[in-house]
Amino acid sequence: xxxxxxxxxxxxxxxxxxxxxxxxxxxxxxxxxxxxxxxxxxxxxxxxxxxxxxxxxxxxxxxxxxxxxxxxxxxxxxxxxxxxxxxxxxxxxxxxxxxxxxxxxxxxxxxxxxxxx
Numbered sequence: 055x056x057x058x059x060x061x062x063x064x065x066x067x068x069x070x071x072x073x074x075x076x077x078x079x080x081x082x083x084x085x086x087x088x089x090x091x092x093x094x095x096x097x098x099x100x101x102x103x104x105x106x107x108x109x110x111x112x113x114x115x116x117x118x119x120x121x122x123x124x125x126x127x128x129x130x131x132x133x134x135x136x137x138x139x140x141x142x143x144x145x146x147x148x149x150x151x152x153x154x155x156x157x158x159x160x161x162x163x164x165x166x167x168x169x170x171x
Contacts, residue, residue: 072116077101078109079141085119086138089131 055063072078077099084090084098092110096103110130113119120133132138 069116072112072118073137073141075109075112077105078113081106081109081113082118082132082137082141085130085132089122089129091127091129093127095130 055066058066073082080099081095084095090098092103092106095110096106099106110119110121114121114130114133118132118134118137119130122129122131
């Protein structure tokens with residue numbers, strides 16, 4: 055991020071804001087399996103097509119998904135595969151944090167129960 059202008063940083067923040075909504079992350083996860091149309095995504099996410107369309111518009115605006123018209127359907131696919139590298143990095147970091155917390159809690163529980171004896 056070093057050397058980025060304020061405008062560029064605003065764009066970076068908007069990109070992360072697009073990724074900050076669980077439904078959009080869910081959509082990206084389903085698109086990892088391959089392209090899907092709005093109806094398929096709505097069914098998978100258990101939301102209305104209108105709701106999914108709004109989320110897809112935001113993801114498209116930030117270059118995360120691409121759309122293709124085929125007859126009466128619009129199909130979406132990932133436009134920037136690097137989003138998965140980013141998400142995998144963040145998810146891996148969170149898993150490590152949760153594992154460390156679990157170990158700390160387990161150690162605390164052991165020391166707490168042994169001090170009661």
